[in-house]
Amino acid sequence: MTTADVAAALDETMDASRAPLLAISEEAAGKPAGSEKWSRKEILGHLIDSASNNHHRFVRLQSEELLVMPSYQQNHWVGSQNYNGREWSELVEFWLAYNRHLAHVIRHVDARAAGHIWRAPGKDYRLEFLIEDYLSHLRHHLAQILGASAAA
Secondary structure, eight states, rough: OHHHHHHHHHHHHHHHHHHHHSSSHHHHHHSSTTTTBHHHHHHHHHHHHHHHHHHHHHHHHHTEEEEEEOOOOHHHHHHTTTTTGSSSHHHHHHHHHHHHHHHHHHHOOOOGGGGOOOOTEEEEEHHHHHHHHHHHHHHHHHHHHHHHEEEE
């Protein structure tokens, strides 16, 4: 998949998900999926965190051949930001806007940087992999949110 393909798919995903996400009630969005499970708000918050972390990687890896950044401590990030305390529609609109910006960033990634490496604890990731994986990860969690809402 090219960066243009990923950017287009990300834009399409944003277009298709806005209405179904906004159709989820505030109450349903804040209800945990089970014991020790995140609510829909927390899952979407996790996707906002993913956007934030990957935004840094996508931009910085275009100017650095090797980028060493800490790993993402997902439970800490989600818990410390109290996503359940935010209004659902605000989270949705922020997530949509952030991802539209990331689609723009991805669309303009310098192809010469595709092989640049983000070194995470214990593993190296190429920029081109991070971009493709970002979309897959987003779609996986979006399906969780929308699938859970259908059952609520």
